[in-house]
C-alpha cells in the first residue's frame with residue numbers, strides 16, 4: 488500500500504514509522520526533509536531495539552518528496568493552522584486519484600471546515616493520532632455529514648492495519664478525548680484552587696480510586712499548561728461556560744509555570 492504523509496514533524500514522522508513497520512511504501516512531504524528522515528530512522532531503530540523488524544529494511548521503503556499520484560491514503564500532519572492545512576490538502580487532492588482517502592491529524596480543527604476548502608469533501612476524514620504514535624493505541628476517526636461510507640470503512644481498516652483501535656466521533660469541538668480530558672483537568676485545577684485537596688492527592692485519588700494511568704494534574708504538566716489553556720479557551724468559545732479556564736490555570740501560564748517543559752507546573756520537575 489502507498490501512503491503519503493504531509494509534514495514530517497513529531498506526529499508525521501511517527502505516522503510514517505508505523506506504516507513503514509507494517510511493510511508499506513511511505514512518502515513524507517516535508518520542507519526539512521533530512522530532519523524528518525532522521526526522526527523516522529531514530530524511531531525505527533528504537534522499535535527494532537524493542538523487538539520490532541529491521542529498521543534498515545523499513546527505512547528503504549521511505550521516500551522524501553511530494554505526494555505521489557498513486558497514493559491510496561494521504562495523512563496531513565502540518566502545524567495546526569487551518570489555512571495551511573487546506574492548502575496542502577487541496578494540493579494533494581489535485582494530485583491523487585479520485586478514490587484516495589485524505590486524512591487530517593488535526594487535534595482540534597473542524598474537519599467539516601477543512602473539507603469546505605476541497606473539491607471532494609466526501610474523501611476527507613479526521614485520523615487523530617496520539618503522541619508518541621508508535622506507542623499510543625488510539626486513533627480518533629472524525630466523520631462529518633459529508634464523509635463517504637467507504638472512506639470511514641477504509642479509515643477504520645487503516646487504523647487496524649497498523650495495530651491501533653479506531654473510535655468513530657462526529658466532527659465536534661474537542662472530539663471525544665480533548666473534550667472529556669480537558670473538562671476533568673479543569674475541574675481538578677478548580678479543586679486545587681478551592682483548597683479541596685492537594686494536586687498530589689487529587690491525582691492519587693484518580694489513579695488508585697478510578698484506575699486512571701495518570702492523574703489529571705500530572706497529565707496537564709506533561710502536556711503543557713499553555714497548551715491546556717489554549718484548548719480550554721477554544722472549547723469555552725464553542726461549547727460554553729463549563730470550559731471556562733480557572734484563574735489558577737491562567738496565573739500559572741502567566742508566571743511561566745507551564746509544567747515539565749519549564750521545570751514547574753502543579754509539580755516540580757527535574
Ligand SMILES: NC(=O)c1ccc[n+]([C@@H]2O[C@H](COP(=O)([O-])OP(=O)(O)OC[C@H]3O[C@@H](n4cnc5c(N)ncnc54)[C@H](O)[C@@H]3O)[C@@H](O)[C@H]2O)c1
Nearest residue numbers: 494495496497498499516517564565566567593594616618
Ligand atoms: N504533538 C502532539 O501531541 C499532537 C497530537 C495529536 C495531533 N497533533 C496535531 O498534529 C499536527 C502536527 O503536529 P506536530 O506536533 O507533529 O507538529 P511539528 O511542528 O512537530 O510538525 C509539523 C511539521 O510540518 C512541517 N511543515 C510545515 N509546513 C509544511 C508544508 N507546507 N508542507 C509540509 N510540511 C510542512 C514542519 O516543517 C514540521 O516538520 C498538528 O495539527 C497537531 O495539532 C499533535
